[in-house]
Amino acid sequence: MTCTPDPAALYLARLGTDHSRRTATAALRTVARLLDVDTIDWAAITYAEVATVRAGLGAFSVSWGNTCWTVVRQVLGEARRLGLVDQQLLDDVRALPRLRGTSGRLGRDVADDEVAALLDVCDPGTAVGRRDAALVVQRTKGTSIGGPLPATRRRH
Numbered sequence: 344m345t346c347t348p349d350p351a352a353l354y355l356a357r358l359g360t361d362h363s364r365r366t367a368t369a370a371l372r373t374v375a376r377l378l379d380v381d382t383i384d385w386a387a388i389t390y391a392e393v394a395t396v397r398a399g400l401g402a403f404s405v406s407w408g409n410t411c412w413t414v415v416r417q418v419l420g421e422a423r424r425l426g427l428v429d430q431q432l433l434d435d436v437r438a439l440p441r442l443r444g445t446s447g448r449l450g451r452d453v454a455d456d457e458v459a460a461l462l463d464v465c466d467p468g469t470a471v472g473r474r475d476a477a478l479v480v481q482r483t484k485g486t487s488i489g490g491p492l493p494a495t496r497r498r499h
Contacts, residue, residue: 350385350421354414370414373403385418386427390435393419397439408442453483 351371358364375383377399378392396415400408419436422428461479466472 347386347427348425350425350427351383351418353425354418354421366410367414370407370411371418373400373407373411374415385422388419388422388428388432390432393432393436394439400442405442405444412441458483 355364355367358367371383374396375381377396393415397412400411402408403411416436419428419433423430423433458479461483462476465476465479467476
């Protein structure tokens with residue numbers, strides 16, 4: 344009896360956490376949508392299809408596009424080890440660059456009631472409480488200072 348293992352399933356199985364597996368599974372769904380298929384036949388995939396995927400990933404955020412691209416490359420590596428694709432295809436795919444650009448602003452806007460709740464727990468009667476309140480205001484409402492917070496030394 345011969346059995347052809349699925350390289351995507353093998354890749355997902357070797358990931359260390361459920362979160363990683365969920366992320367990689369979502370990335371594989373994105374790639375399948377770009378190829379307009381329900382399931383990717385890794386043994387039959389061509390360089391032209393992979394290059395189309397790479398080009399299509401430009402429509403997503405740089406971060407998500409690179410996550411998907413990494414998953415494609417890793418699964419193709421598994422496919423190569425299984426003898427489903429040749430080394431030339433893998434080398435050609437690995438020569439394609441990652442997406443370039445900025446990921447944009449990370450995080451989310453904090454609602455006024457959330458800021459108020461944070462400020463409520465800052466004790467204005469202590470230096471630490473006043474510092475914490477100032478940091479909350481600076482980081483949530485912005486100030487002319489801007490930029491990353493400077494490193495501070497902790498006094499004991």
